[in-house]
Amino acid sequence: MRWAGVDNKHRQRRTFEWIERNADEISAKLSNVIDLIKDERASLDSFDGVNLIMNSTMAKIVSLADPEQKLVTYDGRLGGALSFFVARFTEEREIHQYDVTDQLLFAVDREPKRNPDTNRIHFPALFGSARDRRHASMVRWASQLIWQVAKECQASPREIEAALFMWGYNVAAEPQHEPV
Numbered sequence: 001m002r003w004a005g006v007d008n009k010h011r012q013r014r015t016f017e018w019i020e021r022n023a024d025e026i027s028a029k030l031s032n033v034i035d036l037i038k039d040e041r042a043s044l045d046s047f048d049g050v051n052l053i054m055n056s057t058m059a060k061i062v063s064l065a066d067p068e069q070k071l072v073t074y075d076g077r078l079g080g081a082l083s084f085f086v087a088r089f090t091e092e093r094e095i096h097q098y099d100v101t102d103q104l105l106f107a108v109d110r111e112p113k114r115n116p117d118t119n120r121i122h123f124p125a126l127f128g129s130a131r132d133r134r135h136a137s138m139v140r141w142a143s144q145l146i147w148q149v150a151k152e153c154q155a156s157p158r159e160i161e162a163a164l165f166m167w168g169y170n171v172a173a174e175p176q177h178e179p180v
Contacts (some may be wrong), residue, residue, distance in 0.1 A: 014049075015057045030065045037062070037071055037140045044140070047132040054135040062139070072146055072161045074139045076109030076126060081168030082142060083108050083123045084116040097121045103141045107134055116171040 022029050033052055036042045046052045054062075056075035063073040072078060083106045090100060097105075097120065107126040108115050117123060126135065143157075146164075150157040 012057050015053065015055060018053045030062060033058075033062050033136075034066050034071065037136055037143070038066075040140065040144070044133050044136045047136040049132045052132065052136075054132045054139065056135075059135065059139050069158070070143055070147060071139055072143045072157070073165075074135065074142050075165075076111060076114045077165045077168030078142060078161065079106045079108045079123075079126055079138060079168070080114035080116060080171040081164040082106045082145070084167065084171040087116040087118050087121050087123075090121045091118055095120070103145075106142065107138050113170040113172045114168060 019026065029052070033054070036044060036046065036052075047054050056073075059071075059075060060073045063069075063071045086100065086104045086106065089095070090097070100121065105121075105123055108117075108123045109126050115123070124134070126138070128134075146157050146160050149155075150160050153160070
């Protein structure tokens with residue numbers, strides 16, 4: 001749980017409360033989450049922030065709990081990287097946002113360095129209303145996309161996920177410099 005700040009009880013209060021509230025059935029809940037996200041026909045409405053939650057921390061837990069390792073750990077970095085490539089593609093081809101399928105409008109962190117918005121395309125926020133359902137759908141879409149790309153590239157999905165995670169550290173149009 002120390003990985004990537006997952007064990008930060010202050011920042012992750014909601015996640016820890018959900019885990020504690022569901023402790024007696026945590027394995028069944030995690031299995032249910034994995035099955036729901038993998039089934040592209042299944043509704044994600046049960047990700048209501050009470051019954052089931054999904055956020056960066058839960059995405060990490062669910063990804064590691066998936067016995068097939070088909071679900072990625074969708075967070076601001078992964079979303080930023082995927083959105084970066086969509087943004088560059090749309091800019092190069094002068095495609096407008098309304099011509100882009102919803103599945104390619106990956107939700108992004110609103111931290112400036114993780115947001116690749118351009119004049120032509122704006123990505124939805126990872127947070128806000130229905131944030132758990134949105135995050136679950138991002139895990140689903142990103143996982144499906146990464147698995148398809150992995151097959152074509154003859155790479156492992158974890159290798160692609162790791163590369164995207166590193167790429168997504170800073171995807172802003174203008175470089176953001178950390179104070180030294």
